[in-house]
Amino acid sequence: MATHLIKVEVNGEAYERTVPPRLLLSDFLRHELHLTGTHVGCEHGVCGACTVQLDGQGVRSCLLFAVQADGSAIKTVEGLAAGDDLHPLQAAFSAAHALQCGFCTPGFLMTIDSMLDEFATMTEPEIREALSGNICRCTGYQGIVEAVKATVASHSQEGR
């Protein structure tokens, strides 16, 4: 099976790699680039743990072949914080106890970060529905929803 040369930008850095077509983007990030912040839960699209941003949009990296991402800009959870300074969303997760084991957290963060503008106009039931593609098996969703609301509130205050 022929391999393909791809060029991608991940968290602002350019990479060129040769990949077999069946290599999932999730495995490319974890095994080729050693960016293990992107977690893999179900590997068939139902849990959301593997969510990354592809050209600004939240996508499941287990439902995408690396070869399909050729020419795209990808952002993973490693690209959120500025050095040791947590991204406001990460700080809000910490403050609201929105994680326990942390397995689901990268997926939630990348989903929420991709939709912050939309969250700003959502009611709580709408926020919950927008997060329904990410599953958390330990902390429950209350803290996560609170972290979203806190981030959106400080985000819109800054804008004023």
Next chain:
Amino acid sequence: MKPPEFDYVAPNSVDDAIKALGSDLEAKVLAGGQSLIPLLAFRLAGPSLLVDLARVDGLDHITDEGDRLVIGAMTRQRRVERDPLVADRCPLLAESLRHVGHPQIRSRGTIGGSVAHADPAAELPGVVLALGGRVHVTGPAGNRTIEAEELFQGFLSTSIADGEILTAVEVPASGPRTGWSVVEVARRPGDYALCGALCQLQLDDSGTVVDAHLGLIGVGDRPMRAHAVEAAVLGGASPSEAAELAPDGLRPGSDVHASSDYRLHLATVTSRRALTQALERAA
């Protein structure tokens, strides 16, 4: 959960995509991959070649053709969901998209992929059927259109032939005094519906229903159009009276999620709610 090996091409034109498909009996089209990649992961599909349509010119568009909207097959669901033209000209389509999986699924999933995949519980095939839409396909022998009534042939099965590509989905634009509604019962938000009703009604100046569309999903091996309910509504029946006819001709299966009887019950319930809301919105 790793997909089997396959070859991959990403052609730039429909012609090249058709040629690539024709070059290999076991070739398959890859659109958004949101149904196909899970099938590969479970090894329920084993194509030798995937022909990715993502780089084909001219398949990503939303075109206003006056009385119709034509949407390119590779237009992502998330774009259609948020498009002001679609919200204005075909609100049933816009609203139904919010029930398709989750935002992360819709940012990759395409209109054409969902219609070609033809899941009996999927919203988009149900909308295209209910509205009397059609699809445009291109193959080695040229272009043709397939009416929705002839498109859906059974479980995950359509009359699009091997070697053909769906290039666009066409739905009628809604007229004045039109109301719509999407009502679903699902175990969790974003899950495929146990049963869903997709409804669009149009009133004349006196408030009489002059055009009725009702599609039902999750209640058979393909999306269904509730002709008996539509006729009753056009004949002046109330939503509750008309919805009693929803189970007519349906024979849903039983599975771990819901029994056949429960699905028939839901057909009545979702139809009644959808008819009621569509009437309210039309008024």
